[in-house]
Amino acid sequence: MFEIGRAKQCDAQTAFEIRLQAIRHQCIGAYTKEQMLAWTAGAAKDGYDVLMDKYFYLGCINGDPVATGMLDLENSEIGAIFVLPGFMRQGIGLKILNHLEGLAQDLGLKEVNLDATLNATDFYRRCGYVGEELAIYHSPSGLRLACVPMVKRLLLWRGSRER
Template structure:
């Protein structure tokens, strides 16, 4: 049983795309300002401007949605069996265990798919979150998104016993 303060998780449905695009944009605009310039944030958030493409990306991966009080507040997606592609939480729900619940689920799913480790290209503002979960930094990356260069760090965690840390 999940209480009102415990995020409920469910699979992504195509109809969720507009809500997830809004969560994606809000998370970038409100939670990454200490680490990225406004031009970088704008370019990054613009990934969700084409909702059809954004929806295809979400549908092409194993995407989970976290809800509080039946309202979607975050989402995460597993690309292949061993890479966390996206993990975004709406600013209004930050610090309420949403990202942890999503990450726990992806780690279990990855383990269930036979992955022995999980990687993530963590944005600068997400590195502490992943570090506390046992992910170790492997390399720094610079990627170009809509004409802006963004830095992130590839981090990796070894999974044991079907995703249990």
């Protein structure tokens, strides 16, 4: 059974490991080996753990974490959608994305944005995101990666707060 729940600070290393495995599995060819190794170096305590204080979620199957996702309200940004390689292509990333978009709607956001990795742009386009221009993502560690900034307008449901 798949469930999505709010991550806690103690989940940071688990979330970091999901991220590491997803990047190393799925970004082959979109980025160089050197970029991927630099991108996944370190540990959660090197700064990734601060994301747990945002709207960070774990997707779990029978209680075991297999996916992550985050909504950064300050920037109206969705990010950190990663799925363990053994669970990819099962709709789990889409479930996480839909959950985060629903949360954004409930919180009154009119649109959300994200920086899509080069291997994920088609997925996000299929989900209604718009963006074509290549840009450079600057990570807190100083790593520079090509990405595609994308945006999606959200429908405001009756009863949603205006922001």
